[in-house]
Structure formats: structure tokens, C-alpha cells
Amino acid sequence: MQNTNHTRWAEGKLVSFLIATLKGISQVMLIENAVTGLIILLAITTFSYSLGIIALLSAFIGTIVGVIGGANKESINQGLFGYNSVLTGLALTLFLTGPYHWIIALVGAALAALLTATMMHVMKNTGIPVLTFPFITVTWFTILASYRLEAFRLTSRFVPQDLSNWQLDIAGKINWLEGAFDGIGQIFFIEGILSGILLFIAVFVAGWKLGLYAVLGNVVALLTSYLLGGEHTLIYRGLYGYNAILAIIAVSATFNTDHRRFGLLSGIFAACLTVPFAASIATWLLPYGLPALTMPFVLSTWLFLGAKKVLPNL
Amino acid sequence: MQNTNHTRWAEGKLVSFLIATLKGISQVMLIENAVTGLIILLAITTFSYSLGIIALLSAFIGTIVGVIGGANKESINQGLFGYNSVLTGLALTLFLTGPYHWIIALVGAALAALLTATMMHVMKNTGIPVLTFPFITVTWFTILASYRLEAFRLTSRFVPQDLSNWQLDIAGKINWLEGAFDGIGQIFFIEGILSGILLFIAVFVAGWKLGLYAVLGNVVALLTSYLLGGEHTLIYRGLYGYNAILAIIAVSATFNTDHRRFGLLSGIFAACLTVPFAASIATWLLPYGLPALTMPFVLSTWLFLGAKKVLPNL
Amino acid sequence: MQNTNHTRWAEGKLVSFLIATLKGISQVMLIENAVTGLIILLAITTFSYSLGIIALLSAFIGTIVGVIGGANKESINQGLFGYNSVLTGLALTLFLTGPYHWIIALVGAALAALLTATMMHVMKNTGIPVLTFPFITVTWFTILASYRLEAFRLTSRFVPQDLSNWQLDIAGKINWLEGAFDGIGQIFFIEGILSGILLFIAVFVAGWKLGLYAVLGNVVALLTSYLLGGEHTLIYRGLYGYNAILAIIAVSATFNTDHRRFGLLSGIFAACLTVPFAASIATWLLPYGLPALTMPFVLSTWLFLGAKKVLPNL
Numbered sequence: 001m002q003n004t005n006h007t008r009w010a011e012g013k014l015v016s017f018l019i020a021t022l023k024g025i026s027q028v029m030l031i032e033n034a035v036t037g038l039i040i041l042l043a044i045t046t047f048s049y050s051l052g053i054i055a056l057l058s059a060f061i062g063t064i065v066g067v068i069g070g071a072n073k074e075s076i077n078q079g080l081f082g083y084n085s086v087l088t089g090l091a092l093t094l095f096l097t098g099p100y101h102w103i104i105a106l107v108g109a110a111l112a113a114l115l116t117a118t119m120m121h122v123m124k125n126t127g128i129p130v131l132t133f134p135f136i137t138v139t140w141f142t143i144l145a146s147y148r149l150e151a152f153r154l155t156s157r158f159v160p161q162d163l164s165n166w167q168l169d170i171a172g173k174i175n176w177l178e179g180a181f182d183g184i185g186q187i188f189f190i191e192g193i194l195s196g197i198l199l200f201i202a203v204f205v206a207g208w209k210l211g212l213y214a215v216l217g218n219v220v221a222l223l224t225s226y227l228l229g230g231e232h233t234l235i236y237r238g239l240y241g242y243n244a245i246l247a248i249i250a251v252s253a254t255f256n257t258d259h260r261r262f263g264l265l266s267g268i269f270a271a272c273l274t275v276p277f278a279a280s281i282a283t284w285l286l287p288y289g290l291p292a293l294t295m296p297f298v299l300s301t302w303l304f305l306g307a308k309k310v311l312p313n314l
Numbered sequence: 315m316q317n318t319n320h321t322r323w324a325e326g327k328l329v330s331f332l333i334a335t336l337k338g339i340s341q342v343m344l345i346e347n348a349v350t351g352l353i354i355l356l357a358i359t360t361f362s363y364s365l366g367i368i369a370l371l372s373a374f375i376g377t378i379v380g381v382i383g384g385a386n387k388e389s390i391n392q393g394l395f396g397y398n399s400v401l402t403g404l405a406l407t408l409f410l411t412g413p414y415h416w417i418i419a420l421v422g423a424a425l426a427a428l429l430t431a432t433m434m435h436v437m438k439n440t441g442i443p444v445l446t447f448p449f450i451t452v453t454w455f456t457i458l459a460s461y462r463l464e465a466f467r468l469t470s471r472f473v474p475q476d477l478s479n480w481q482l483d484i485a486g487k488i489n490w491l492e493g494a495f496d497g498i499g500q501i502f503f504i505e506g507i508l509s510g511i512l513l514f515i516a517v518f519v520a521g522w523k524l525g526l527y528a529v530l531g532n533v534v535a536l537l538t539s540y541l542l543g544g545e546h547t548l549i550y551r552g553l554y555g556y557n558a559i560l561a562i563i564a565v566s567a568t569f570n571t572d573h574r575r576f577g578l579l580s581g582i583f584a585a586c587l588t589v590p591f592a593a594s595i596a597t598w599l600l601p602y603g604l605p606a607l608t609m610p611f612v613l614s615t616w617l618f619l620g621a622k623k624v625l626p627n628l
Numbered sequence: 629m630q631n632t633n634h635t636r637w638a639e640g641k642l643v644s645f646l647i648a649t650l651k652g653i654s655q656v657m658l659i660e661n662a663v664t665g666l667i668i669l670l671a672i673t674t675f676s677y678s679l680g681i682i683a684l685l686s687a688f689i690g691t692i693v694g695v696i697g698g699a700n701k702e703s704i705n706q707g708l709f710g711y712n713s714v715l716t717g718l719a720l721t722l723f724l725t726g727p728y729h730w731i732i733a734l735v736g737a738a739l740a741a742l743l744t745a746t747m748m749h750v751m752k753n754t755g756i757p758v759l760t761f762p763f764i765t766v767t768w769f770t771i772l773a774s775y776r777l778e779a780f781r782l783t784s785r786f787v788p789q790d791l792s793n794w795q796l797d798i799a800g801k802i803n804w805l806e807g808a809f810d811g812i813g814q815i816f817f818i819e820g821i822l823s824g825i826l827l828f829i830a831v832f833v834a835g836w837k838l839g840l841y842a843v844l845g846n847v848v849a850l851l852t853s854y855l856l857g858g859e860h861t862l863i864y865r866g867l868y869g870y871n872a873i874l875a876i877i878a879v880s881a882t883f884n885t886d887h888r889r890f891g892l893l894s895g896i897f898a899a900c901l902t903v904p905f906a907a908s909i910a911t912w913l914l915p916y917g918l919p920a921l922t923m924p925f926v927l928s929t930w931l932f933l934g935a936k937k938v939l940p941n942l
Contacts, residue, residue, distance in 0.1 A: 033522050069939025111901075118934030122754050141908040147791065148907035150798055150857025163461065163474040172462055194328055229464025273425075279462035280455040287915055288791060291707040294590060306432030311383025439751050460668040477775065477916060479787040484778055543778025587739075593776035601915055620746030625697025 016077065017063065024059040024082015026206070028132075028187065029214075029252040030246065032078050033206040040188070043198035044090075047190040053088060054102065055188075058089025058109035059083075065113035075120075084116045085109035090189050091293070092142055100154040104142070112138045128305050129255065132246075132294045140290050160289035166272040172232040176222070183218045183241025187294070191237070203249075210253055217241075217271045218246035224275040240278055243297035244271035250301045266304050266314045273300040330391065330498070331377065338373040339394015340520070342501065342562065343528075346392050347520040354608045357512035357599040361504040362426070369418065369502075372396075376503070379427035389434075398430045399423035401449040405607070406456055410550075412467040418456065424605050426452045442619050443569065446560075446608045453565060454604050457483075465572035472604035486546040490536070490608025497555025517563075524567055531555075531562035531585040538589040554592055557611035558585035564615045580618050580628045587614045643706065644722035649784035650685040652710015654834070656760075656815065657842075658874065659880040660706050661834040668816070671826035672718075675818035679718060682730065683816075686710075686717025686737035693741035702941070703748075712744045713828045715763040718817050719921070720770055726781040732770070740766045756933050757883065760874075760922045768918050800860040804850070811869025815922075831877075838881055844867075845876035845899045852903040871902035871925035878929045894932050894942045901928045905912065 022037030029036070037059075045052030062085025066076040075081065093107035115134035123130060146152035181196025188199070204211030221244030225235050234240055252267025260266070276295035285292060308314045336351030336465070351373075377397025380390040389395065389552030406419035406564055429448035460466035481593060493508025502513070518525030535558030537547050566581025574580070591610035599606060622628045641660035650665030650831070657664070662706035664715030665687075673680030690713025694704040703709065734893045735800035743762035751758060809824025849872030853863050862868055880895025888894070913920060 066939070068941065069935070069937050070941035075938075114342040114935045114939075115931060116937035118931050121934045121937040122756070125439060125753060128436070138539040141905065144908035144911040145904040146794060146907075147794055147911045147914075148858065149853075149904065151631075151797065151855070152907075162790065162792065164476065166461055168462060168464065225463075227465070230462065276459040276463065276466075277455065279459035279466075281458075284602070286461075288912070303429060303432050306435045307383070307428045309435040310389075310431035311380070311385050311428075312463065313382065313384035399730040439753060442750070476790065478790065480775055482776060482778065540775075541779070542774065588781075590773040590777065591769065593773035593780075595772075597772040598916070600775075617743060617746050620749045621697070621742045623749040624703075624745035625694070625699050625742075627696065627698035 008192065017067075017307055019281065020077050020079055020251045021059045021082060022064050023077070023079030024063055025055060025079070025086050026077040026202070027083035027087055027201060030249050031203065031206045031210065036202045037079070039202035039205060043195045043202065044183075044188055044190060046198065047185075047192060047195045051127060051190070054089045054093045054105060055086050057106060058085045060141055061089075061106060061109045062116075064112040065110055066117075069114075069117065071117065080120075081113045081116060082293045084112040084130075084132060084135040084138075087132060087188075088112040088138050091135070091139045094189055095139070095143060095155055095158070097155050098145070099153075100151065104152060108138050108142055112162075121228040126306070126307065128302055129250075131250070131298045131301055133298050136293045136295050136298065137145070139293060143273055145289065151178045158215070158289040160183065160293070161264060161286050163283065163286050165285075166286060168231070170231045171230055173236075174226065175231045175236045179222050179236040179238060179241065180218065182236070182238030183221065183284070184214065184238070184245055186242035187246065207253075210249060213248045213252055213267065214245050217245040220244055220248070220268055221275055224272045228275060230279065243274035243278055243294060243300070245295040246294060247274050247300045250297070251304045255301075255305055260308065261313045263314075266308070270300045270304045272301070319455075326547065330337040331381075331557050332379050332411060335370070335373045335396060337391070337393030338377055339369060339400050340516070341393040341395070341397035342400055343517060344563045345389060345394060345517065346519045350516045350520045351393070353512055353516035353519060357499075357509045357516065357592050358502055358504060360512065361499075361506060361509045365407065365504070367408045368403045368419060369400050370421060372399045374607060375399055375403075375423045376427035376430075377622045379424055380431075383428075383431065385431065385624065394434075395427045395430060398426040398444075398446060398449040398452075399445060401502075401608070402426040405449070407454045408503055409453070409469060409472070409593060410467060411469050412459070412465075414465070415467065418466060422452050423515045426614075432437055440620070441623065442616055444565070445612045447612050448486065450607045450609050457604055458602065462506050472603040472605070475600050477597065480600060482542055484545045487550075488540070490547045490551045493550040494532065494554065496550070496552030497535065498528065498552070498559055499555035500552040501560065507533055521625075524563060527562045527566055527581065528559050530582070531559040534558055534562070534582055534585045535589055538586045542589060542593075544593065545575070554589055557588035557592055557608060558613070560608060561585045561588050561618075564611070565618045569615075569619055574622065575582050575627045577628075580622070584614045587617070645813070646693075647693050648707055649684070649687045649704050649710060651705070652691055653683060653707070653714050655707040655711035655829070656714055657831060658877045659831065659834045659838065664834045665707070665832045667826055667830035667833060671813075671823045671830065672816055672818060674826065675813075675820060675823045679721065679818070682717045682721045682733060683714050684735060686713045689713055689717075689734060690739045690741035690744075693738055697742075697745065699745065701854075708748075709741045709744060712740040712758075712760060712763040712766075715816075715922070716740040716766050717761060719763070719767045722817050723767070723771060723783055723786070724774070724781060725783050728779065729781065732780060736766050737768055747853045754934070755931055755937065757878075759926045759929060761926050764921045764923050764926065767921060771918055772811075772916065786917040786919070789914050791914050794911075794914060796859070798857055798859045801865045801931045802854070803859045803862075805865060807850050807864040807869065808846065809865070810866030811849065812842065812866070812873055814866040814870035815874065835881075838877060841876045841880055841895065844875050845873040845875065846898070848872055848876070848896055848899045849903055856903060856907075858903065858907065868903055868906055870898035871906055871922060871928070872921060874897045874925040875902050875932075878925070879932045883929075883933055888936065889941045891942075894936070897926045898901030898932045901931070 019034045023246040025037035051223040059082040062082040066081035089109040092108045144156040181193045185196045186198045203214045221241040225239040225240035247270040248267040251270040256263040274296040320604040333348045339351035373396040378395040380395030402442040403423040406422045433444040462466040495507045498513045517528045535555040539554035559583040560579040570577045588610040594608040631670040647662045653665035664923040687710040690710040694709030717737040720736045746755045774782040791856040812827045831842045849869045853868035875898040876895040877900040902924040908921040
């Protein structure tokens with residue numbers, strides 16, 4: 001083989017690997033689009049330079065695990081080994097502290113890719129996708145492990161609490177503008193209106209329908225959580241919104257390939273349901289001080305995608 | 315088409331829908347029999363007029379979800395989309411309070427039907443039935459959500475407790491007569507001897523063997539819980555009995571279609587096992603103040619029905 | 629049939645049943661070898677005479693459940709119905725107290741065999757083995773039930789604790805020699821250097837490679853738990869080691885039948901991962917005062933065996 005030919009082949013490999021990595025970032029939002037991935041990366045980087053690097057490295061690591069492990073090329077190229085790693089890398093970097101926390105975050109990213117593979121296999125027969133369950137599990141396990149291993153140092157934001165001492169206090173004004181843009185930011189643990197706008201752009205780039213769904217999901221969640229009497233501080237910080245955005249995209253777009261009769265309605269219901277689900281999961285995790293992460297989205301989406309197999313009109 | 319023909323067709327539809335709804339009520343006891351469903355409805359109504367209405371509406375909603383969703387007709391007509399909705403409607407009406415609690419209960423009933431569909435799909439390959447797991451999950455989630463959302467107001471009966479502060483106190487006399495009839499009533503959250511007698515009649519109407527199994531299951535549970543030293547107040551209120559009744563009907567009758575060698579014995583063991591399972595689950599749920607509901611029945615029945623696939627003599 | 633013929637036939641049956649029972653004991657270490665089973669039984673008996681009897685009886689009961697239930701002969705002869713029963717019998721004998729605790733332990737052993745059958749069926753399609761999950765579940769359930777049923781009396785070693793009051797204290801010297809031999813002993817809840825040596829011999833008898841893996845797993849776990857800052861008292865008592873030994877044998881040997889490219893490396897990773905998993909599970913169980921048992925091994929092994937199906941190079 002000629003040298004230039006070999007260089008070109010290697011360049012081709014590198015480019016397709018980079019595209020898979022960027023798609024891994026976009027798959028966090030259930031979108032397979034390298035440009036979307038790039039804009040998301042930009043949004044994260046404007047919020048924090050180091051977080052941007054972690055996001056890229058994590059997507060990279062997840063994809064590498066797929067390649068070395070010998071996964072089928074289609075899954076790798078769709079970015080399916082990347083998105084759980086991206087979220088795990090970001091979460092552990094933010095949740096842990098100490099000099100080596102980013103190493104633990106990157107090991108966690110590799111582990112998330114491994115668990116993605118395991119769950120892909122276990123759930124294959126059901127035809128229901130893995131979603132972000134591997135990221136949630138790895139992150140929860142790492143936080144729990146920190147109580148027993150000195151090398152895992154937790155930031156002070158996680159406070160285990162007794163449910164018997166819990167008092168709900170929903171007082172406080174809602175800043176609806178913040179709520180509108182922080183919801184989408186919370187998917188990537190970032191805040192601020194600029195990041196939010198960039199993330200909405202990233203979704204619209206992949207398709208105007210997807211963008212509208214994202215807006216709709218956020219509005220639905222803001223209204224549902226306000227009407228059901230959720231804590232106002234959580235609502236305006238977007239903590240009731242990010243799960244709804246993901247759920248409506250998943251149910252009405254990504255996994256609605258055969259255009260069911262009630263496809264959009266199912267997605268809106270799924271988005272609404274993430275609100276009480278978020279409340280339930282937060283209560284359940286209270287004694288451990290764990291965050292709900294994207295678990296409400298996962299449960300609501302699994303519920304609808306599974307039900308569709310038996311109720312084909314949904 | 316002639317007008318009368320069309321009317322007859324619509325009448326036929328309505329009748330078959332009503333029968334499916336009543337069968338949905340009877341399926342709570344793993345029985346497919348509209349008359350049994352009607353007598354159960356009567357038993358609930360004698361205990362509380364409004365609960366009777368909720369039970370009927372919930373069965374109705376569950377069946378409607380199946381019809382609109384486009385489920386296969388056989389499942390709908392067997393009442394398989396109704397029974398989880400009935401239980402969820404009843405439980406949430408009783409457990410929640412406030413002016414809109416019955417709306418939440420009926421939404422919960424719809425959700426239970428949806429989750430039934432999801433679980434039917436996921437468990438299809440195992441050949442193990444869904445049982446009342448969807449009802450349990452929806453009810454637990456709703457109770458947990460109430461700690462975070464003001465619209466969900468819990469009655470005062472649920473008290474989260476630390477296991478480290480727990481003291482077992484089994485003192486108190488057992489009223490065996492109450493124990494004999496409250497066990498079957500607890501399946502539908504109702505108490506009293508009249509309701510209990512009506513429920514036993516409902517089962518006997520479906521078959522004398524089923525009736526005997528129900529009696530046997532209750533006796534087995536009363537004895538087991540007494541011998542193992544369960545709390546007497548729980549025993550005589552039937553709280554150790556209702557799971558055993560369901561388990562023996564499920565294992566020895568409903569899902570014992572091929573008449574295994576140890577069919578009855580398996581059912582009796584399954585009924586016994588619901589007692590320690592009820593104790594375990596109650597301990598596990600203590601920090602959240604959640605009720606065990608029919609989870610002991612579900613676990614014990616899954617255990618035996620699954621084991622039968624590998625141990626064909628059971 | 630002649631009398632001697634019949635006697636020979638019965639003798640043959642008895643011998644093959646005894647071999648199945650001994651293999652049931654060896655399967656705790658994922659090894660199918662009657663001699664290994666015998667040496668393990670010896671190791672348990674040198675630690676405690678009565679525990680030895682319980683181990684033998686439990687293996688016996690588990691195998692009997694398989695035979696009476698009508699399981700396929702191959703599974704029975706491989707000892708697959710015995711190992712969960714052995715562990716359950718040992719654990720419940722040690723964890724419970726009172727005059728009848730050994731009866732509960734033996735009933736638990738039978739139940740573990742039943743649950744093994746259930747899980748074999750449920751997991752059949754995934755091609756992932758049941759491992760010791762049935763033992764873990766039955767033991768946890770029994771401990772939890774003891775808080776509600778007077779017949780189940782718990783020893784004082786289980787103390788439910790609030791995570792909010794938890795303080796990590798890793799101080800204390802590590803006795804590396806004890807750590808080297810107690811790790812393997814903890815698999816069977818026994819301590820002491822003699823028992824440890826006998827258990828290592830039992831593994832080496834089944835194959836020198838298996839023996840080396842066991843040693844390697846133990847070393848890996850000791851180093852990982854020390855480097856990650858685990859509690860020193862746990863480390864030298866072998867409580868971070870036993871899961872690693874099982875995980876490396878499972879991933880690199882027992883279930884590595886087709887000699888994957890990274891077979892040994894996967895096993896070493898799986899062994900490392902049992903350390904943070906043990907920490908996470910211990911935190912999660914803290915409010916219930918439950919022991920982690922072999923859950924870290926089960927999760928780590930499931931993770932790798934499942935991932936291998938999608939990542940064939942592992």
C-alpha cells in the first residue's frame with residue numbers, strides 16, 4: 001500500500017471516529033447529528049472551559065470502548081456508545097472534588113459505555129432502548145461509594161435526609177425566563193440563558209420539528225409542575241423541565257419512526273408524567289441524598305415505548 | 315345499513331364492553347367472570363357507595379385505554395386492562411385527600427392500564443403474568459410524589475419511620491372471626507363481615523374449587539402468621555391474609571392450566587410464603603411509610619410460576 | 629429385576645446424588661468438581677463442626693428440590709441447584725439465633741433452590757448466569773422479615789444506621805497476612821488462616837489456572853481497596869476480597885469458554901470493580917443494616933458477561 005493511500009485511510013478513520021464522537025454528544029438529546037453535537041459542545045464550553053474538555057474526552061472514551069470491544073460499526077457510528085459516557089463524565093466531574101476527581105470521572109465514562117453494552121444486550125429482545133439508564137446507575141453508584149472510600153470525595157451539595165423530617169416548602173417566585181432556558185441546560189448540568197439558547201439552536205439544526213418538540217416539552221413541564229404545586233425554586237432552575245424535553249423528543253420523534261396515530265399526544269403525556277415521576281424519585285432518593293438525574297425521563301419513556309408494543313395506536 | 319341494525323350493533327358493543335369492565339373487576343381475584351365482578355362491585359358498594367362508583371369508573375377507564383390503544387380484543391374482553399386500574403382507583407381514592415383526589419385516582423387508573431400494557435410486552439417472553447405489579451408501582455409512586463407536589467395530599471395514615479427506632483410489639487388479642495373475613499376484604503381495601511361474605515360468594519360463584527382455595531389460603535396465612543409471631547393487630551385485620559388468598563388462587567388454579575403433580579401443594583407453599591414476604595416488604599418500606607399492598611402475592615406467585623418452567627413437577 | 633441389580637442401581641443413584649451434592653458446594657466458587665467440594669466442606673468443618681453439617685444438608689436440600697421438581701438431569705448433576713442453598717443455609721445459621729434458627733436456615737436453603745429455578749428461566753434468553761443472586765435475595769428478605777416476625781431472631785451484628793449520621797473512619801493497621809487468607813474464607817463466612825489455605829487448595833485441585841486467578845483476584849482487591857481508601861478493618865478481614873476472587877474466576881475462567889482476546893484483563897477489571905461496588909452497596913444497605921454479601925461479585929460479573937455479548941473482544 002502506498003504511503004499517501006495509507007495516510008488517507010488513516011485520515012478517513014480519524015474523521016469517521018470524530019463524527020461518531022460528536023454524534024455521541026448529540027445522542028444525549030436522542031439526536032444523531034454531528035453538527036448538533038458540535039453546537040452542544042460549544043454550549044458546554046461557553047459555560048465552563050474544563051467541562052467542555054471533559055465532555056469531549058468522555059464521548060471519545062465511550063466511542064473507544066465500543067471500537068476496542070469490537071461492537072458493530074453501525075452502533076458506534078451512530079454515537080450509541082458515547083452519550084452515556086458524556087453525561088457520566090460531566091456529572092462526576094461536577095459532583096466529585098479533590099485532585100483526581102476528573103480521573104474518576106473518565107473511568108466512570110468508560111464504565112458507562114460498558115454498562116451501555118450490557119444493557120443493549122439484555123434489552124435487545126424487548127425492542128426498548130437503553131436510554132440514559134447506564135449513566136444514572138454509574139453516577140448513583142459512584143456517589144454512594146464515596147461514603148466508604150476516601151478517594152471519592154463528594155462536593156457538599158448532597159445531603160442525605162430522613163423522609164420523616166421532610167417539609168415541603170414551595171414558596172418563592174418563579175422566574176419564567178430562567179425556567180424557559182435552564183430546563184434544556186440542566187440536561188448537561190449547565191445553567192444560564194446563553195447556554196440554553198445555544199442548546200435550543202443545536203436541536204433546531206437537527207430539524208425544526210425536534211426544536212418545536214423541545215420547546216413544547218419544556219412548556220408542558222413548567223405548566224404541569226406549577227399546577228401540581230412543585231417547589232418554585234426547582235421549577236425556575238429547570239429541574240422539572242429537562243426530563244420532559246427528553247421524553248417528548250424520544251416518544252414523539254426518535255422512537256416514533258412509524259408515525260403512530262397519537263404519536264404527538266403520547267409524547268406530551270410522557271412529558272407531563274416526568275413531573276410526578278421526578279417528585280417520586282426525589283422522595284425515594286432523599287435518605288441517600290442522590291439526585292434524580294434523567295431517571296424520570298427514562299421511566300416515562302420506557303412506559304410509553306413499551307405500552308406502544310401492546311397498544312399500537314399510541 | 316338499517317337504523318335498527320346499527321342500534322343492535324351498538325348495543326352489542328356496549329354489552330361486550332360492560333362485560334369486559336365487570337371481568338376487569340373480577341380479574342383482581344384472578345377470575346374471569348362477569349357475575350363475580352358484579353358481586354365484588356356490590357361488596358365494595360355496601361362498604362362505601364362512593365368507592366363502588368370509583369371501582370366501576372376505574373375498571374371502565376382501564377378497559378377504555380385498551381380499546382383506544384388498539385390492544386388485541388381477547389385481552390380486552392378478558393378484563394386484563396381493568397384489574398390494575400380498579401385497584402389503583404380504589405387505593406388512591408382512599409390514600410389521598412383534598413377536593414381533587416378522585417381525579418388523581420382516575421388518572422392513576424389510566425396510568426395503571428398503560429403500565430399493564432408495558433409490562434405485558436416486557437414479560438411476554440417469560441410466560442409469567444404481570445399480576446398486580448402495575449397497580450403497586452403506580453400507587454407507590456403517587457404516595458412518594460405527594461411529598462414534593464402540593465396537589466397530592468396524603469391522608470395521615472402513612473408515617474415514614476426509621477428502622478433503627480423500630481420496635482416489634484405483637485401483643486393484643488386476635489379476633490379470629492374478623493381475621494377470617496377481613497383477609498379477603500383487604501384485597502379491595504374494605505373491612506367488615508358482610509363485605510367479606512359477599513366476596514367469598516363472588517369467588518364461589520366462579521367455581522367451588524376457587525372458593526375452597528380462597529378459604530384455604532386465608533386459613534394457611536392466619537396460621538403461618540400466628541406461628542411465626544406476626545403482630546396480632548395485623549393478623550386479625552386480615553393484613554397477612556389477602557396476599558395468601560391471591561397467591562393460592564393464582565398458583566393452584568388460574569395459572570395451573572396443565573394440572574401439575576404438586577399443583578395444590580405449590581399453591582399452599584406460595585400462600586405460606588406471602589407471610590414472611592409481607593414482613594420483609596413492610597420492613598423495606600418503613601423509611602418511606604409505604605404500604606406493602608399486594609407485593610407479597612406478586613413476588614410469591616412469580617417465584618412459583620417461574621420455577622415451574624424449570625421444575626415441571628411443581 | 630434381581631435384588632442385587634436393584635441394589636446396584638440404587639447405589640449408583642446414591643453415588644451420583646452425592647457427587648451432585650458435592651459439586652453443589654464447589655459451584656459456590658463457580659467450579660464443577662466433587663473433590664473441590666469435599667475440601668471446601670472440610671475447610672468449613674475445621675472452622676465449625678455444625679456449620680459443616682449445615683453446608684452438607686443445604687447442598688443436599690437444594691439438589692433434592694431439583695430432583696423432586698423434575699429439573700433436567702444435567703443441571704442437577706452440575707450442582708447448579710446446590711450452591712445458592714449452601715450459601716443461604718450458612719448465612720441464615722450464622723445470622724439468626726434462637727432454638728429453631730437452623731430450621732429456618734434449611735427452609736431458606738430450599739427456597740434459594742426454588743428461586744434459582746425461577747431466575748434460570750427468566751434469564752435463559754439473555755445467556756447470563758444466575759450466579760448467587762437467589763442466595764442474596766433470600767438472605768436479605770429473611771433478615772428484613774425478622775423485624776416483623778418474632779420467630780426470626782437476628783443476632784446483634786446487624787445495626788440499621790442513618791446515612792446522614794455516617795462517618796467514614798479508615799484508621800487501623802492492615803494485617804496483610806490475614807487479608808491474604810480471610811478473603812477466600814469470607815465466601816463461606818469463615819475466618820482463619822487454616823481454612824483459607826484449605827480453600828485455596830480446593831481451588832488449585834480443580835486447576836492450577838483457577839488457583840492463580842483466585843490469588844490474583846485477592847491481590848487485586850487488596851490493592852484496589854487500599855488505594856481507593858477503604859476501611860482498613862474491612863480490608864484485612866477480607867471483606868473487600870471475596871467478591872473479587874469470585875468475579876475473576878467467573879469472568880476469566882468459568883464463563884470464558886471461547887477464550888476471548890481480553891479474557892484475563894476483563895476478569896482483572898471485574899475484580900477491581902467489585903471494590904467500589906462493595907462500597908456503594910454497603911452505603912445503600914446502611915439504613916437497613918443488611919450485609920452486601922456477594923452482590924458486588926454478581927453485579928460486576930453480570931456487567932462484564934452482558935457487555936461481552938455486544939463487545940465480543942472483551
